[in-house]
Amino acid sequence: MxxxxxxxxxxxxxxxxxxxxxxxxxxxxxxxxxxxxxxxxxxxxxxxxxxxxxxxxxxxxxxxxxxxxxxxxxxxxxxxxxxxxxxxxxxxxxxxxxxxxxxxxxxxxxxxxxxxxxxxxxxxxxxxxxxxxxxxxxxxxxxxxxxxSMWQDSYPMGKVAYELGHRRVVTITWDYAGGKEDLAGFEEAFTEAGGEIVRQILVPFPNTEFQSYLAQIASDRPDAVYTFFAGGGGVSFVRDYAAAGLKDSIPLLGSGFLTDGNLAAIGEAGEGVMTTLHYAETLxxxxxxxxxxxxxxxxxxxxxxxxxxxxxxxxxxxxxxxxxxxxxxxxxxxxxxxxxxxxxxxxxxxxxxxxxHPIQNVYLREIRNGKHEVVGIAHENLEVPDEACRM
Amino acid sequence: MDLAFFGVQLLNGLQYGLLLFLIASGLTLIFGIMGIINLAHGAMYMIGAYLVYDLTFRLGNFWLAILVAIPIAIALGLIIERLFLDTLYKRDHLYQVLLTFGLILVLNEMQRIIWGGDVHSVPIPELFSGRIQLTDNLQYSHYRLFVMGVCLALAGVIYWVIRHTRLGIIIRAGAVNRDMVEGLGINVRTLFTLIFSVGVALTAFAGMIAAPLTSIAPGMGDSILITCFVVVVIGGIGSIKGAFWGAILIGMAETFGSVLIPSLASMVIYLIMAAVLLVKPRGLFA
Structure with missing residues (x-):
């Protein structure tokens, strides 16, 4: 140091x-x-x-x-x-x-x-x-x-999830400010579109033992799961989710930070996972x-x-x-x-x-062959409302 | 809560508890017999995981990596005990706490220097890559079952050594009254070296077999350390039997607590600890 x-x-x-x-x-x-x-x-x-x-x-x-x-x-x-x-x-x-x-x-x-x-x-x-x-x-x-902002990257996924045909979604993140801000963005857009959040799971930070939550998700049988975890938590969650055999029956959606920089560690478990973020290196x-x-x-x-x-x-x-x-x-x-x-x-x-705050595109990315492939623009020129800002 | 869901959570709780036992067993031995609060225990868990990550990619085989990593872990324990702890036995507890706290910083920084700040993972070994179908939409990795088996087997071995060997008698006696053991002509210094190396090796081994199930990241041992201290305190300091049942109890509590009373999930284990200490201030088996 x-x-x-x-x-x-x-x-x-x-x-x-x-x-x-x-x-x-x-x-x-x-x-x-x-x-x-x-x-x-x-x-x-x-x-x-x-x-x-x-x-x-x-x-x-x-x-x-x-x-x-x-x-x-x-x-x-x-x-x-x-x-x-x-x-x-x-x-x-x-x-x-x-x-x-x-x-x-x-x-x-x-x-x-x-x-x-x-x-x-x-x-x-x-x-x-x-x-x-x-x-x-x-x-x-x-x-x-x-x-x-956390909201800006997750809000577009709410609309995308509904358009993909998902109606009932379980959301899961760590119990801390960043995670909750991220879920709030997704949930706002998803419920606005007409979807239902069947359960919101808040995992104590920085716990990465997800087995009991995965069993919960399996028994809830949602159409999809939306998640925000970063770093080691992101890697663990995506791998455990795939290892529990859930990925094929319940698609996994997430904030881009779930997988960004972690693709090598996530490996095959990440294939097909969809995330939204304001950038993708493959753009x-x-x-x-x-x-x-x-x-x-x-x-x-x-x-x-x-x-x-x-x-x-x-x-x-x-x-x-x-x-x-x-x-x-x-x-x-x-x-x-x-x-x-x-x-x-x-x-x-x-x-x-x-x-x-930036007004920018937020992209929908899907992991294919270990890369974030850009599927499309999830929300074009998205402006964060920032309603409480007075200056 | 239907029966299948209950069964699945029981399995999850058991598996988590067994892994906790493996980490906590070393901690309780060191704590109970040497009287040393090894704060660096979690860091050893992390080192175990990183060693296996590194060696798996170097040697191309997970099992070979574990075989090579175990002696390294034992050597690490030996070096720390002989070079650092040995000079502090005569001093106050506070010095030992300071030393092991310092070791956390040193080991964490060493990990950053050697392996960097990125998150890594180890693939599940080919032999156990299959899965069993628990419910219609939930699967369970063979490797998790294997880890449970290994933890149970090791628990059996440790139990046998403690109950039925001369070494076990000394260890049990040492946990009760260290001075008396010394008075009976047992070389406590050698015993300490042995206990510390075995304790470090056990937790490092836990890190090794847990590596394919978790993400290998800086500081991964820090959070597990607290949970293990709870296990040791609940079970009774120095008691292997206590560590076992304490670990199963905490494993179940975390698993069921997180799904049944999510708002209290992060507090459940501490509430249990408080309750146990109210009834049995020295822990369940001490």
Whole structure:
């Protein structure tokens, strides 16, 4: 942990040195400071790194500059630790005087960051954390999100499930905020369409012993099961579901996070599982093909959803900073420029709602031959209502 | 609740309970005889699962992987006991708790360095890849039945050793009064090394045979640790018999609790623990 921190510190020091050196020649404005508050150690390391890679790729593709100014990255390991979030964010905003804060991955950390964002007015772009409140009850002019909300990714599946002919559905997730927000989206759309939720199962977090619930599902005999689990829980659930022989008689539907990044571990058990998400690496558009190629060339691996979210954060900065010609002194104008960003993203067209949340396509994907194949668009240009947002 | 559903849940509860027993047996031995609260016990379970994951892909065979992984687990126990615990026996309990807590952090970080943060899985071995039909729409993997058989067999072996061998007499005596055993000229230091390595090997083995049934992920041992402590406390510290019935009780309680009273699912086992401790403060079999 310590060495990583030192490495981070060292990289930012070198980056700072280079930025200062070149800034003296390039512009009288100085470098744009991007404060990255992402997990670089712990369970979410891969997510933090993918987001950073995507962000750096987008800016590198535009001459390593934002609005004609050089860019200085200040990376701070959030450790996905909510209790350190306010302090870490203050350090970036007050200590390093960054122009933009980019983070976090973890919704708990987001809560802590939002408090500081409100106090300091720091312009914050959330490249992952899907808690609904960030752009709803807690929305503020200086906070943007380039990722998703739990509701946005699950709501379209409700309609899809009904259209597939399912009328009675059992929903199952962990008993925690993220899981419940996800189920709420599905259940809203599914019951609106006329379907019935026969049972909602909340498994104590982070339990992955699913046998008793599977027996329950078998005896309920629903038309389909909708689920949200992530990481190890997702792998366990999909494998246990298939091993119990349920997959053939009761189709399994889920949020994209059920299987994203887990396809290898899930293996054959995942075949035929349908999920909805705002991205799929197999999306066959020129924008996505170009992105996948560039990402693979730069980092030697396939990009994932998190990499796209990082990339779009970078593209958002590129576009907004070009619009204000690199001038970050007029905050109102900068926020206005960010809010009116429109991207031709690898995930499809992307713009922002009044609550600063992405308006984007949500895709229906089915696992075929160990890949997320895009079946179609489950909901085109879906805007999250965010009715509680006042700003 | 119809009879078939009840039967299926009984089977689920039994299978979960038996696996819990395997993990808790090592914990109760170490706790009861050495007086050490091994907080790193869950981490050993995780190491067992990761070892089998790694070796299955290296060697191409699940059974071979287990054969190779067991000696590694025993060696790990030996090293920890001889190098670290040995220096702390004379000290206060708190030092041992601190040490084993530190071991959790070290082992978790080692796991990240060696195997990374991704989720992995081990396929169910070919031999037991079949399934039996429990009800018209629910199947049960042969491998789960096999795991139950192995756990039962090991429970039998442990019971026999404790009841009918000289070593068993020493272990039982040690659980009751350690000083007296030492006074009778038994080399307690060797006994401790043996108990600790066997305890670690048992939980690591549980991780190994559970690997095809679960997802192998960082921190997978942390949540199972708490449940196992509940089992040990309910059964009575140091009692293998207690660990067995405690594990079956908790297995059943979690299984039936989760479907019959879902709103209390996460509390059921603690309520049972509280109830047992009210009636029998030293646990059921101590």
């Amino acid at each position: 310590k060495t990583t921190f030192k490495k981070c510190a060292l990289t930012s020091l070198i980056a700072a040195g280079m930025a200062v050196g070149s800034a003296a020649y390039a512009s009288d404005n100085g470098a744009v400071k991007l404060g990255l508050m992402l997990p670089y150690t712990g369970t979410y390391t891969a997510l933090g790194e993918a987001i950073t890679n995507g962000l750096e790729l987008a800016i590198a593709q535009h001459g390593d500059q934002l609005g004609g100014r050089d860019v200085q990255y200040i990376k701070l390991d959030s450790e996905a630790n909510p209790s350190r979030a306010p302090q870490n964010m203050s350090r970036l905003v007050r200590g390093d005087n960054v122009d933009f804060v980019i983070g976090p991955v973890h919704s708990g950390v987001a809560m802590g960051m939002l408090r500081v964002a409100q106090q300091t007015g720091a312009i914050t772009i959330i490249p992952n954390a899907g808690l609904g409140a960030a752009t709803n009850e807690l929305c503020m002019p200086n906070v943007f999100r380039t990722s998703f 066959d558009t020129p924008q996505n093909r170009a992105f996948v190629e560039a990402y693979q060339e730069a980092y030697g691996q396939m990009p994932d959803t998190y990499a796209v979210q990082g990339y779009d954060t970078g593209m958002m900065l590129v576009q907004a900073m070009a619009a204000v010609e690199g001038d970050t002194s007029d905050r109102e104008r900068l926020i206005e420029a960010l809010a009116s960003v429109q991207l031709d993203s690898p995930r499809g067209p992307l713009s922002f709602s009044a609550s600063h």
